[in-house]
Amino acid sequence: MHGADTRGKLGLQDSIGSPGKKRPMHIIRFEDTAGNVRYGIDRGDGSADVLSGEPSSGVSPTGEQAEIGRLLAPIEPRNIFCIGLNYRAHAEETGAPIPENPVVFMKPTTAVTHPGAPIPLPAACAHGPEVDYEAELAVVIGRTARNVTVDQALDHVLGYCCANDVSARRWQKQGGGGQWIRGKSFDGFCPLGPVLVTADEIPDPQRLDVRCILNGQIMQQGNTSDMIFGVAVLIAFLSRDTTLLPGTLILTGTPPGVGFARKPPVFLAAGDRVRVEIEGLGALENPVIDADRASAGFA
Numbered sequence: 001m002h003g004a005d006t007r008g009k010l011g012l013q014d015s016i017g018s019p020g021k022k023r024p025m026h027i028i029r030f031e032d033t034a035g036n037v038r039y040g041i042d043r044g045d046g047s048a049d050v051l052s053g054e055p056s057s058g059v060s061p062t063g064e065q066a067e068i069g070r071l072l073a074p075i076e077p078r079n080i081f082c083i084g085l086n087y088r089a090h091a092e093e094t095g096a097p098i099p100e101n102p103v104v105f106m107k108p109t110t111a112v113t114h115p116g117a118p119i120p121l122p123a124a125c126a127h128g129p130e131v132d133y134e135a136e137l138a139v140v141i142g143r144t145a146r147n148v149t150v151d152q153a154l155d156h157v158l159g160y161c162c163a164n165d166v167s168a169r170r171w172q173k174q175g176g177g178g179q180w181i182r183g184k185s186f187d188g189f190c191p192l193g194p195v196l197v198t199a200d201e202i203p204d205p206q207r208l209d210v211r212c213i214l215n216g217q218i219m220q221q222g223n224t225s226d227m228i229f230g231v232a233v234l235i236a237f238l239s240r241d242t243t244l245l246p247g248t249l250i251l252t253g254t255p256p257g258v259g260f261a262r263k264p265p266v267f268l269a270a271g272d273r274v275r276v277e278i279e280g281l282g283a284l285e286n287p288v289i290d291a292d293r294a295s296a297g298f299a
Contacts, residue, residue, distance in 0.1 A: 025198035026282075027055055027159070029074045032066040040066065042195070055196060056142050056158055056246035071115045074161055074196035075140055077249035080107040081238055082165060084180065086253025087226045093261045102229045102237050105180045107165075107190050107251075115193035115284055119166055121270060122186045123291035129267035130170045131288075134254035135212035135220050135276040137205065138163035138192060139231055141248040145239040153235035156244070159198040160205060162276045162284035163251050164191040164212075166268075169260045191276075191286045192249075202280060205231045209279040210255050215272055222255025 028042050039059055040048030050066050051059040055075065084103035085091045091098055113119065121131050142158025165184065168175075172183025202208070205224060212220035224230075229237065234250060259266035268274065270290040277283045 025159070025201060026195040027051070027059065027074060027198070028068075028193075028195050029072045030066075031069045031072060033069045035069070036066075037072065038066060040068075042068070055140075055198075071194055073112050073114050073192040074194070075192070075247060075249065077109055077112065077140075078245045078247040080109060080111070080190065080249045080251065081244075082107055082184065082251040083229070083234060083253045086228050086234075087222055087255045088228055089222060089226055089256040090254055090258065091228070093256045093258070098228060102234055104238070105184065107181070107184050110187060111166075111185055111190035113188045113191050113286070115191070115286070117188070117191070117286060118289040119164075119188045119191065119268070119274070119286050120186075121268065121288065121290050122168060124171065124186070125168050125291075127170055129265075129269065130168050130260075131268045132167045132169055132259040133212050133214065133219065133268060133274045133276075134165035134167060134258060135210050135278070136163045136165050136251045136254050137208060137210060137224055137231075137278055137281075139205070139235070139250040139252060140196060141235075141244045141250070142199075142246055144246060145235060145244040145248075147241065148236055148239050150232045150236045153232040153239075154199065154205075156235060156239075157199040157205075157231070158246070159196045160202050160278075160281055161192055161196050162194070162278050162281050163249075164274065164276050164284060164286065165251050165254060166190065169267075190251075191284055193284050194282050197281050208281075209277075211277050212257065213275040213277065214266070214268075218257075219259070219266070220255050220257035222257075224252070226255065227253060 039051040050064040053059040143156045145156040166189040168183040176182035208224045272288040275285040
């Protein structure tokens with residue numbers, strides 16, 4: 001798989017820390033107790049060191065601290081590309097052949113939700129349980145990419161975070177006219193977070209453990225080394241004659257253990273808690289609520 005030295009991204013190390021000295025960059029986006037949306041570095045005590053600027057163009061310390069009211073998704077993506085059947089073991093568990101090219105679909109940006117925010121079970125899922133979890137490594141583009149080579153691709157990465165490609169399987173397979181996007185697009189179907197870890201902290205994105213835990217039970221466990229198409233290959237493929245803007249999000253596929261492939265199948269239900277953990281990126285946890293509670297404003 002394709003690892004690379006990703007040092008020096010976007011001048012972030014020039015903005016943070018002493019000259020010539022790297023400081024880990026785990027950027028959060030949060031709402032302070034006054035309702036202001038800010039970027040910062042979590043201090044671990046309920047407060048953050050506030051950063052000025054935007055992650056895609058460079059951030060700098062302000063010397064200010066702020067109380068964290070609630071964590072938000074670490075970015076507001078410009079576009080969301082997703083890759084299906086990108087782990088060999090996942091393709092095998094579904095009975096699908098190994099793809100010859102990346103299987104690409106998209107999610108709307110309105111599907112993004114925050115760490116700790118509820119995942120609502122859609123009222124449209126009226127034919128029985130069908131909503132599934134998918135733990136995924138999310139890649140955030142930091143520099144405009146178009147027609148980049150595999151060798152150049154990781155130089156365009158701003159950072160990485162945890163994602164959950166929540167999926168309504170009946171809508172994905174029978175309700176979308178042959179396209180997956182409808183079953184992947186409901187509100188709350190793209191939890192992101194809890195932090196954006198800059199690329200210089202992840203020297204090889206193809207060596208990360210990934211797992212999903214549902215109500216305390218490990219459901220998915222894999223490693224990004226099992227990807228059929230590595231991160232660099234995906235960026236090169238997606239950027240061919242296509243502009244990937246800064247802030248573009250790429251969900252890179254899920255390891256084995258998804259609910260619909262289990263015997264018997266396991267689907268999300270109201271009251272569940274689903275947690276995505278990726279090595280070096282932290283843990284993203286969200287509760288699940290039913291459509292009635294979502295409509296009443298609990299989402």
